[in-house]
Amino acid sequence: MNRENYNDLQAFLLVAQERSFTRAAARLGVSQSALSHTMRQLESRLGVRLLTRTTRSVSPTEAGERLLQALAPNFENIHAALLGLGEFRDTPSGTIRITTSEHAARRVLWPVLRTFLAKYPEVRVEVISDSTLTDIVAERFDAGIRLGEQVAQDMIATPIGPPTRLVVVGTPDYLRARPAIATPRDLVAHDCINLRFLTHGGLYAWEFEKDGHALNVRVEGRLVFNSIDRILDAALAGFGLGYLPEDMVAPHIARGALRQVLDDWCPLFPGYHLYYPSRRQPSQAFALLVEALRWRGP
Known part of the structure; x- marks a missing residue:
C-alpha cells in the first residue's frame, strides 16, 4: 500500500x-x-x-x-514515539485527555488546572465528566480520576485528594415528618434518592460501617439520577434523603438547609486518585500534571 x-x-x-x-x-x-x-x-x-x-x-x-x-x-507505538519527542522541547506541550466524575473535576482537578495551564501555555487538556467507570485504555484516555477503591489493580494510581466519606442528609422538614433514623436499616422506611451507575445499569448500594461491621443497604425511593448534583438538588427540595460527599453538603448543613443522620455509620475511605496504565510512558506534560495534582496532605 x-x-x-x-x-x-x-x-x-x-x-x-x-x-x-x-x-x-x-x-x-x-x-x-x-x-x-x-x-x-x-x-x-x-x-x-x-x-x-x-x-x-x-x-x-x-x-x-x-x-x-x-x-x-502499531499506531499506539507511533503515538507514544511522537509524544516522546516532547522531552526534547524546552516547553512542555501536547494534549492530555482525562475522564472524571463531575464532583472530582470541580473539587480537585479544576483548581489545579487553572494554575497549571497558565504555567504551561502549550499544554492542552480535554476533560470528559460522567458517572461511568470508563475503560481508559479502550477509550484512549491518558488518565482517569475516580475514588481510590474504584481504581483497577493493574493501574498506577496517585492520590490527588484527601480521604473522604459519603454522608446521609435530608431537609429538617423532611426528617421531622418521617420516622427517626438510628441505624442504616431504618432507611427502608424513607424515600431515598438513588444513584444509577451507567456503566452496568445498577443502583448504588449505600455503604456503611461501624465498629468493624460493614453493612450495604439497597434503598428505595421515587427518584433515581445518574448525577450527584441532581441528587443534591432533590434532597434540598425535600424529596428525600441523599447519600453524598461530605464536602459537597457541608455548606448546606452549615446554613441549616440540610441535616445529617447516621454520622457514626459513615466511614472514611480513600479519596480521589489519578490513574493510568502501568505500561504507559508518560509524556513530559503528563508527568508534570501528575506532580501538580499529587495530594501531599493538609
Missing part, C-alpha cells in the same frame, strides 16, 4: 474503535460523508469489506477485526 494511504488506515482504526462514523469524524475533524467515502475507497483498494454498517451502528467485519488488532498497537 502506498504511504499516502496510512491516513486511511488511521481513519479506519478510529471508526472501528468508536463504532461510529459520527464520533470518528469529529475526532478526525472531517465530515461524516467524507469519512464514509474514505472507508469505501479503502475497502475497494483492499478488495474486502472491513465494516458492517446499519442505520444505528457500525462494526468491523471479521476481516476488519483482524486488521484492527494488527493496526492498533
Whole structure:
C-alpha cells in the first residue's frame, strides 16, 4: 500500500474503535460523508469489506477485526514515539485527555488546572465528566480520576485528594415528618434518592460501617439520577434523603438547609486518585500534571 494511504488506515482504526462514523469524524475533524467515502475507497483498494454498517451502528467485519488488532498497537507505538519527542522541547506541550466524575473535576482537578495551564501555555487538556467507570485504555484516555477503591489493580494510581466519606442528609422538614433514623436499616422506611451507575445499569448500594461491621443497604425511593448534583438538588427540595460527599453538603448543613443522620455509620475511605496504565510512558506534560495534582496532605 502506498504511504499516502496510512491516513486511511488511521481513519479506519478510529471508526472501528468508536463504532461510529459520527464520533470518528469529529475526532478526525472531517465530515461524516467524507469519512464514509474514505472507508469505501479503502475497502475497494483492499478488495474486502472491513465494516458492517446499519442505520444505528457500525462494526468491523471479521476481516476488519483482524486488521484492527494488527493496526492498533502499531499506531499506539507511533503515538507514544511522537509524544516522546516532547522531552526534547524546552516547553512542555501536547494534549492530555482525562475522564472524571463531575464532583472530582470541580473539587480537585479544576483548581489545579487553572494554575497549571497558565504555567504551561502549550499544554492542552480535554476533560470528559460522567458517572461511568470508563475503560481508559479502550477509550484512549491518558488518565482517569475516580475514588481510590474504584481504581483497577493493574493501574498506577496517585492520590490527588484527601480521604473522604459519603454522608446521609435530608431537609429538617423532611426528617421531622418521617420516622427517626438510628441505624442504616431504618432507611427502608424513607424515600431515598438513588444513584444509577451507567456503566452496568445498577443502583448504588449505600455503604456503611461501624465498629468493624460493614453493612450495604439497597434503598428505595421515587427518584433515581445518574448525577450527584441532581441528587443534591432533590434532597434540598425535600424529596428525600441523599447519600453524598461530605464536602459537597457541608455548606448546606452549615446554613441549616440540610441535616445529617447516621454520622457514626459513615466511614472514611480513600479519596480521589489519578490513574493510568502501568505500561504507559508518560509524556513530559503528563508527568508534570501528575506532580501538580499529587495530594501531599493538609
